[in-house]
Amino acid sequence: SKTEPTTHTGRGTGTDAVTVRVPAKVNVQLAVGAARPDGFHDLANVFLAVGLYDEVTVTPADELRITCEGPDADQVPLDATNLAARAALELARRYGVEPGVHLHIAKDIPVAGGMAGGSADGAGALLACDALWGTHASREELLDICAELGSDVPFSLVGGAALGVGRGEQLRTLEVGATFHWVFAIAERGLSTPAVFREFDRMNEGVRIPEPVASQELLDALAKGDAGALARAVSNDLQPAALSLFPALADTLAAGRNAGALAALVSGSGPTTAFLAADAESARAVADALRASGTCRTVRVTDGPAPGATVV
Numbered sequence: 001s002k003t004e005p006t007t008h009t010g011r012g013t014g015t016d017a018v019t020v021r022v023p024a025k026v027n028v029q030l031a032v033g034a035a036r037p038d039g040f041h042d043l044a045n046v047f048l049a050v051g052l053y054d055e056v057t058v059t060p061a062d063e064l065r066i067t068c069e070g071p072d073a074d075q076v077p078l079d080a081t082n083l084a085a086r087a088a089l090e091l092a093r094r095y096g097v098e099p100g101v102h103l104h105i106a107k108d109i110p111v112a113g114g115m116a117g118g119s120a121d122g123a124g125a126l127l128a129c130d131a132l133w134g135t136h137a138s139r140e141e142l143l144d145i146c147a148e149l150g151s152d153v154p155f156s157l158v159g160g161a162a163l164g165v166g167r168g169e170q171l172r173t174l175e176v177g178a179t180f181h182w183v184f185a186i187a188e189r190g191l192s193t194p195a196v197f198r199e200f201d202r203m204n205e206g207v208r209i210p211e212p213v214a215s216q217e218l219l220d221a222l223a224k225g226d227a228g229a230l231a232r233a234v235s236n237d238l239q240p241a242a243l244s245l246f247p248a249l250a251d252t253l254a255a256g257r258n259a260g261a262l263a264a265l266v267s268g269s270g271p272t273t274a275f276l277a278a279d280a281e282s283a284r285a286v287a288d289a290l291r292a293s294g295t296c297r298t299v300r301v302t303d304g305p306a307p308g309a310t311v312v
């Protein structure tokens with residue numbers, strides 16, 4: 001069963017709660033094309049889900065309400081701009097359901113970090129409300145709603161590893177041959193994704209930008225589970241823009257590289273930096289060095305691929 005009975009509401013009726021766990025992501029390749037007429041950029045975006053999770057719990061309520069817990073909870077908007085709220089409202093609209101629901105987010109994914117935390121909450125709320133309301137949306141319809149919410153939201157639903165094209169929302173699942181070990185350094189402040197794309201446009205003014213394509217070496221390295229080959233193939237076209245807006249990130253990248261990381265890169269639009277390690281032991285050593293470097297706020301060690309949004 002997808003639901004389990006919990007406490008009673010003030011209305012005196014039994015209520016159900018549904019909890020969905022959703023992973024963070026790292027982009028092992030983020031190839032960015034020229035700005036499109038709609039302002040978005042065509043991407044070749046290779047996503048890998050990693051084992052840092054947000055949990056979205058939904059319970060019936062008189063009206064839509066969001067609460068959030070976790071170390072960064074105060075940075076999460078609790079209004080209608082929250083992707084979890086938008087997901088619930090869109091599902092309710094499509095099925096003619098009253099969106100009376102309390103969305104509670106237990107947040108462990110860094111906020112405004114380039115790890116798709118907001119997207120995770122959108123995908124989680126969607127799957128949870130679908131179970132709570134018994135709307136039984138098809139996988140295609142869930143993915144369609146996700147794509148409407150944001151470019152990275154479909155991947156949060158699917159998890160694992162995938163190549164995203166278009167805005168990043170059209171996904172092809174990728175094979176991954178082994179577990180990869182990662183360290184993430186969380187920066188002192190956030191970066192806005194639109195601002196990073198604007199900086200990318202500014203830095204590339206007058207430059208002819210080629211069509212974004214996935215690297216075959218990278219896809220082969222993922223399929224083989226070869227961390228050394230993956231390290232040689234990772235790339236992020238947004239990294240110069242993120243570094244331009246946040247130059248101190250270069251020190252964090254250097255600290256991780258010096259500690260033996262196979263690869264060091266900005267995660268998505270940043271400012272979280274991602275370090276690929278040869279194994280779990282090396283990951284711990286990189287994490288210790290990053291902590292000691294004083295170049296970041298928090299360090300997290302995890303691995304991937306991780307499963308997509310899952311009812312727990």
Ligand code: C5P
Nearest residue numbers: 039040041043150151152167193194197
């Ligand atoms: O789709 P999403 O809401 O996550 O995108 C956030 C912002 O990132 C967009 O408003 C846009 O500025 C930028 N973006 C982009 N091209 C993409 C994805 C995002 O320019 N493919």
